[in-house]
Amino acid sequence: MRIVVQEQEFDLGAEANAFAAGDNGNGAIVTFTGVVRDLASGNLDVMEIEHYPGMTERALTKIAEDAQVRWSLGDVLVIHRYGRLAPGDRIMMVATAAPHRKDAFEAAEYLMDYLKSRAPFWKKEITSGGADWVAAKDEDEDALARW
Amino acid sequence: MDVLYFAWVRERIGLPKERIETEAATVSDLVAELSAREDRYAAAFADLSALRVALDQELSDFDASLSGVREVAFFPPMTGG
Numbered sequence: 141m142r143i144v145v146q147e148q149e150f151d152l153g154a155e156a157n158a159f160a161a162g163d164n165g166n167g168a169i170v171t172f173t174g175v176v177r178d179l180a181s182g183n184l185d186v187m188e189i190e191h192y193p194g195m196t197e198r199a200l201t202k203i204a205e206d207a208q209v210r211w212s213l214g215d216v217l218v219i220h221r222y223g224r225l226a227p228g229d230r231i232m233m234v235a236t237a238a239p240h241r242k243d244a245f246e247a248a249e250y251l252m253d254y255l256k257s258r259a260p261f262w263k264k265e266i267t268s269g270g271a272d273w274v275a276a277k278d279e280d281e282d283a284l285a286r287w
Numbered sequence: 288m289d290v291l292y293f294a295w296v297r298e299r300i301g302l303p304k305e306r307i308e309t310e311a312a313t314v315s316d317l318v319a320e321l322s323a324r325e326d327r328y329a330a331a332f333a334d335l336s337a338l339r340v341a342l343d344q345e346l347s348d349f350d351a352s353l354s355g356v357r358e359v360a361f362f363p364p365m366t367g368g
Contacts, residue, residue: 174368190294192360195344220367232368252368258346260360261367262294273295276364 141208141216143200145191147223152233159217160237166214168241170248172234178227183267189222189231192260196220203254207236210250210287211243218251220261253283288353290317292331293362296338299331314340314349317359331361339364 144150152173160166178184204216214237221231234251238244263274291304311317318335321328332338340347341360353359 192291192293192341192344192362195341195360198344199346256368257365259367260293260341260362260365262363263366264294273363274366276366281364 141201141204142218143197143204144217144219145193145196145200146219146221148221150219150221150230150233152230155217155219155233156235159235160215163214163237165239166237166244167239168244169235169237170241170244172248172252174231174233176225176227176229176231183269184227184265185268186266187225187227187229187231188264188266188271189225190262190264191220191222195260199259200255203251203258206254207247207250211236211238211247212240213238213243213247216247216251218255220255220259222261250287253280253287256280257284288356289358290321291358291360293360295363296331296361300327309353311353313353314342314347314351314359317353318349337363 156171160169176187200218204218207216217235219233225231234248236244236247257280265272265274288307289304290307292300297303309317309320311320318332322332335349339362340349342351342356343358
């Protein structure tokens with residue numbers, strides 16, 4: 141298991157290639173990448189991501205450990221950035237490796253659902269018109285109920 | 288204890304972190320104490336349903352005891368991913 145919280149960019153290809161390398165027991169590797177999107181307005185300049193150093197790493201580790209208990213996983217990777225990002229920049233990625241794809245897919249979805257509302261990150265959208273904190277969505281909280 | 292604020296809570300109160308000497312027994316007591324102190328705290332804590340609290344870096348709730356707690360953090364619902 142590897143949990144990384146960093147300001148700098150990450151290399152998606154290199155991370156995916158290195159992930160679970162050398163463990164041939166995993167027949168399935170799922171990766172998910174989150175990207176800063178510019179919504180309909182088309183005027184997003186910067187996405188600023190704040191986090192709670194210390195708690196962030198603890199929360200992500202707990203979420204990944206819980207996933208490892210629920211599913212048969214060979215390995216888990218979570219990378220999440222903070223700081224100032226531009227539209228198109230990668231915010232985060234998760235990867236799961238498992239003997240079987242169902243475990244890998246479900247665990248990746250579980251990680252994403254929990255990471256959205258249980259990991260202490262806050263997004264602020266900065267446009268030419270001003271700056272607004274992104275509000276948490278009810279459906280993100282509701283998504284946890286299925287687990 | 289150390290009290291930390293994040294996102295708009297930090298902006299509304301005007302600082303990211305402060306050290307507070309308090310006899311507050313619970314998180315709610317601490318919120319009441321801070322709110323009585325200055326308007327900017329009262330404004331930040333006006334709607335507790337819009338806030339979350341962590342005690343020593345674990346999510347908790349407003350009824351929780353502060354006994355033995357070293358670090359309290361207040362913030363809006365998280366928006367990771």
